[in-house]
Amino acid sequence: MQDVMMAAQALYSEEQRMLLDNFRRMAEAEFVPLVDKYEKLGHPPNAETLKGLFVKCEEFGLISGLVPESDGGLEMNRMTYGILYEELARIWPDLAIAVLIQGHAALSLSMLASPAQKEIYLAPLMRGERIGCTCISEPEVGSNVVEVKCRAERKGDNIYVTGQKLWISNGAQSDFAVVVCNLDEGISMVIVDRYDDNGGERYQVRELNKMGLVGASTCELFFDGAETTADHVLGKSGGGLFQTLKLFESARVFVGLTSIGIGQAALETAVLYAGQRSQHGKLIGGHQLIQGYLADMATQLDAARLLCQRGLQLLDLGVRCDTQTSMAKWYATEMAVEVAGKAVQIHGGVGITKEFPVERHFRNAKIMPIPDGTTEIQKLVIGRNLTGISAFS
Ligand SMILES: Cc1cc2nc3c(=O)[nH]c(=O)nc-3n(C[C@H](O)[C@H](O)[C@H](O)COP(=O)(O)OP(=O)(O)OC[C@H]3O[C@@H](n4cnc5c(N)ncnc54)[C@H](O)[C@@H]3O)c2cc1C
The missing domain is CATH 1.20.140.10 (Butyryl-CoA Dehydrogenase, subunit A, domain 3)
Structure with missing residues (x-):
């Protein structure tokens, strides 16, 4: 078995093989014991624990690896990033899903965010200090993404988001949500912070009980006039x-x-x-x-x-x-x-x-x-x- 894998990996560069070996050593020592633990608990790690796990993954670039150096990322080639990601999924796919969501939230912020948004959201997200989630699906909107019902209304300098989102990965541990919703004339992405200055929740979260990947959070999110400011539109209004x-x-x-x-x-x-x-x-x-x-x-x-x-x-x-x-x-x-x-x-x-x-x-x-x-x-x-x-x- 080992020989079969080694022959396939002969196509990897020396650097990729070394990275993979080092990552495997770290992941087997740090993550393997947690697989059984969360399997028995039947729920995902809390936000603080997940942030710590992200920091360990980021030592190998798994959070910021897809982000350009100009935005503070590691700008790895995707092949190298993918080799490490596959290994994480072999060891603990539940954590791999959480990393995928965090890493792609970083990627989308680097592609779409304004300089001010990058400072508030992208930098702490890559350091594992804040957790983001991406909200597209709804109870009546799954495969038909164009039919998103969630809506956002502008009032003065603020935007208020109302609607229900379903199946949202990392929802339970999220500090902010990128919500795909109807704003002005079209589907847009709006960033909503979970907590206000007094620690009150702007959106509520309910964890769903799945048959597998129980260590990965998958949630229902409820927005009832959740307040955010007009400068929280991500990318183009209507370009969502x-x-x-x-x-x-x-x-x-x-x-x-x-x-x-x-x-x-x-x-x-x-x-x-x-x-x-x-x-x-x-x-x-x-x-x-x-x-x-x-x-x-x-x-x-x-x-x-x-x-x-x-x-x-x-x-x-x-x-x-x-x-x-x-x-x-x-x-x-x-x-x-x-x-x-x-x-x-x-x-x-x-x-x-x-x-x-x-x-x-x-x-x-x-x-x-x-x-x-x-x-x-x-x-x-x-x-x-x-x-x-x-x-x-
Ligand atoms: C573990 C997990 C994590 C997820 N994470 C996120 C997340 O972070 N953010 C997010 O927004 N969403 C997330 N999702 C939601 C996911 O993207 C949706 O579940 C998916 O798009 C399917 O939508 P649905 O479940 O509503 O199924 P439906 O769209 O209701 O589909 C039901 C069945 O009908 C079939 N079907 C539908 N339309 C057609 C058609 N036109 N032709 C043929 N067959 C069709 C489907 O293939 C499927 O078999 C997650 C889901 C899971 C399971």
């Missing part, structure tokens, strides 16, 4: 839809990489078990059908990894690549469901118990084809780009 779609282009590859991390963990545990369990007088890893499963899993995993790594390289080139990032997202997330499912099968009965990590990998994998555009929506994006005909609004 385009800005959101641009963000999806990058985030989708990282959702794919999260699945690759989960799938890799499932493959590793299946190989280990197949080398320990005997039936019919020999190790199950010696049965041809089990080897067939393992070969399928490893090949699908590598195919997904290569699709995602191509997406990272295209994003670095700055070319439009929504077709390729949609391919990477749907294939990698569906692949991980299959790989984790086969890993459970290889474990037989023990695979469905909490005594073995493989059931957690399966529950985690099953979530990933949903966020940032479901598999069906990714296929519609690819189909639209191939035909020039949109099957959805």
